[in-house]
Amino acid sequence: xxxxxxxxxxxxxxxxxxxxxxxxxxxxxxxxxxxxxxxxxxxxxxxxxxxxxxxxxxxxxxxxxxx
Numbered sequence: 152x153x154x155x156x157x158x159x160x161x162x163x164x165x166x167x168x169x170x171x172x173x174x175x176x177x178x179x180x181x182x183x184x185x186x187x188x189x190x191x192x193x194x195x196x197x198x199x200x201x202x203x204x205x206x207x208x209x210x211x212x213x214x215x216x217x218x
Contacts, residue, residue: 152195152196152197152198152203153193153194153195153196154193154194154196154203154206155191155192155193156191156192156194156206156207156210156217156218157190157191157192157217157218158170158190158191158192158210158215158216158217158218159190159216159218160215160216161185161187161190161192161215162187164187166187166215167185167187169213169215170185170192170210170213170215171183171185172213173209173210173212173213173215174192174194174206174209174210176209177196177201177205177206177209178200178201179196179197179198179199179200179201180194180195180196180201180206181195181196181197182194182195183195192210194206
């Protein structure tokens, strides 16, 4: 499964690293691509192991807003 998320409060390289860390802590993540300029995160994941709500929750736990 592939999903695109908007994270408007992602501004710095530190933000990117924290978001990568938040996503990577989940089992079932296959790939993650972050575009800081657009404030977008593309995630490819195995929907048998994890759902999008869990990925969003893990990002929001780090203090980011996901649209």
